[in-house]
Amino acid sequence: MITNLEQLWKDALVDIELNTSKANFATWFQNTIPSHEKNGILFLGVPNTFVKEWLSTKYHQPILKAIHNLTPVIKNIEYIICSPTQINNKPQQVVIQETQPEKEEQLEFKELYIDKEANLNPKYKFDSFIVGSFNEVAYAASLAVTKNIGTVYNPLFIYGGVGLGKTHLLQSVGNKIKQENPQIKVRYITSEKFANDYVSSIQSGSIQSFKDKYRQYNVLIIDDIQFFSNKLKIQEEFFHIFNSLYENNQQIIFSSDKSPKHIIGLEERLRSRFEGGMMIDITKPDFETRLAILKDKVEKSGYIIDYKIIEYVASAIQENIRELVGALNTIIAQYKLRNRTLSLSEIQEILKKNIKPTKNININSVIEVIADFYGIEKKILFEKTRRKEIVKPRQIAMYILREDLNTSYPCIGNKFGQKDHTTVIYAYKKIKELREKDSKINQEIEQIKSTLYEQDA
Numbered sequence: 001m002i003t004n005l006e007q008l009w010k011d012a013l014v015d016i017e018l019n020t021s022k023a024n025f026a027t028w029f030q031n032t033i034p035s036h037e038k039n040g041i042l043f044l045g046v047p048n049t050f051v052k053e054w055l056s057t058k059y060h061q062p063i064l065k066a067i068h069n070l071t072p073v074i075k076n077i078e079y080i081i082c083s084p085t086q087i088n089n090k091p092q093q094v095v096i097q098e099t100q101p102e103k104e105e106q107l108e109f110k111e112l113y114i115d116k117e118a119n120l121n122p123k124y125k126f127d128s129f130i131v132g133s134f135n136e137v138a139y140a141a142s143l144a145v146t147k148n149i150g151t152v153y154n155p156l157f158i159y160g161g162v163g164l165g166k167t168h169l170l171q172s173v174g175n176k177i178k179q180e181n182p183q184i185k186v187r188y189i190t191s192e193k194f195a196n197d198y199v200s201s202i203q204s205g206s207i208q209s210f211k212d213k214y215r216q217y218n219v220l221i222i223d224d225i226q227f228f229s230n231k232l233k234i235q236e237e238f239f240h241i242f243n244s245l246y247e248n249n250q251q252i253i254f255s256s257d258k259s260p261k262h263i264i265g266l267e268e269r270l271r272s273r274f275e276g277g278m279m280i281d282i283t284k285p286d287f288e289t290r291l292a293i294l295k296d297k298v299e300k301s302g303y304i305i306d307y308k309i310i311e312y313v314a315s316a317i318q319e320n321i322r323e324l325v326g327a328l329n330t331i332i333a334q335y336k337l338r339n340r341t342l343s344l345s346e347i348q349e350i351l352k353k354n355i356k357p358t359k360n361i362n363i364n365s366v367i368e369v370i371a372d373f374y375g376i377e378k379k380i381l382f383e384k385t386r387r388k389e390i391v392k393p394r395q396i397a398m399y400i401l402r403e404d405l406n407t408s409y410p411c412i413g414n415k416f417g418q419k420d421h422t423t424v425i426y427a428y429k430k431i432k433e434l435r436e437k438d439s440k441i442n443q444e445i446e447q448i449k450s451t452l453y454e455q456d457a
């Protein structure tokens with residue numbers, strides 16, 4: 001007999017929290033409460049079906065283990081939805097505010113939302129930024145900057161592909177600093193706007209006030225710095241502004257869609273300034289984080305969307321968080337329009353154009369592209385050799401077949417003449433790990449993939 005279920009659950013949560021990332025813990029475990037216990041089964045109250053499915057499929061074992069460690073009396077857990085009224089009370093109040101800015105490459109915000117002086121959009125907060133392994137370093141460094149302005153990571157340079165959360169992160173830094181230190185002068189600007197500002201100051205003969213303006217900030221945030229590529233005059237002007245701010249220990253933060261090394265037409269002295277600070281890349285989001293992002297947005301929308309649909313969207317859209325959120329907004333817009341929920345096949349039809357045509361890529365095209373990329377003959381990839389220059393491409397082939405085509409391990413093993421498929425599992429895990437540690441391999445794989453998908457289009 002357990003007397004205090006609440007305490008038991010609290011204690012279990014401490015254990016679970018230790019073994020779960022912060023974002024995931026917040027996403028899946030907040031608002032869970034123990035309801036009652038019967039015949040060794042703990043009935044755990046959760047806020048909605050989505051959390052129910054997720055906890056019961058992905059977290060059941062860790063939960064059970066945490067509880068079991070505390071009391072052997074509990075043999076199983078059942079998940080029940082506790083407060084459906086909460087959700088049902090706010091059915092159609094959704095305004096799909098995000099659809100518009102999401103479509104634009106470079107976010108330009110409506111005057112109304114902006115803190116004019118800092119040029120920050122208050123919708124971008126750390127609170128709404130979901131963290132996974134692909135962005136946790138960028139997240140941690142950004143947060144550190146808000147606590148140590150101009151001193152720890154200066155400049156902070158965050159780079160990564162389109163729609164991966166760079167603007168969100170940069171603006172969150174600005175918003176948090178402003179919120180905690182209203183006296184600090186923060187300025188967020190895209191490099192394109194900066195360039196325009198510069199040009200118009202020349203045209204209007206007010207170059208001096210342009211120079212003065214940018215030298216007075218305590219925190220200067222420049223988004224999408226790759227736009228400076230080949231614009232030497234602007235780079236020169238910016239170089240002096242950078243130095244002036246830097247020497248005075250003012251914080252400078254950049255984002256870019258590529259690393260400084262890969263920005264073409266970037267002056268060496270500027271490149272070395274960028275590289276002299278903290279450079280962090282954001283890579284593509286993993287499945288679990290994509291799901292967490294969607295779940296968060298669904299909850300905020302007040303709509304109830306079937307778990308299978310969310311999972312489908314998270315598995316179909318892998319490259320870009322903006323597209324991921326955009327797809328969800330499309331679904332919500334359709335719910336509104338039709339005033340009913342939609343089936344999975346209807347959703348698949350609607351999202352067809354958002355989703356990369358992975359189906360036309362097959363084993364042969366993967367092998368062909370990889371052989372071509374490494375300059376080896378296709379048939380050598382299948383030979384049983386331990387030569388290093390063959391082993392790596394072969395493992396990468398196995399990895400891509402699994403990751404992108406969802407091919408089963410035994411089927412891949414078969415194709416490569418392996419009697420048992422543990423070699424394939426090993427290859428998959430190894431490459432997956434290497435991608436995180438070894439940026440050269442990661443880049444090779446990115447390149448292979450982009451060739452693969454380009455050929456298909």
Ligand code: ADP
Nearest residue numbers: 128129130162163164165166167168293321322
């Ligand atoms: P980038 O500047 O890298 O192109 P954005 O910051 O504009 O990307 O992000 C695109 C969209 O995805 C925005 O609506 C943003 O709020 C959302 N987004 C990106 N990353 C995350 C995240 N980790 N958690 C929640 N939302 C995110």
Ligand code: MG
Nearest residue numbers: 107166167223
């Ligand atoms: Mg951006």
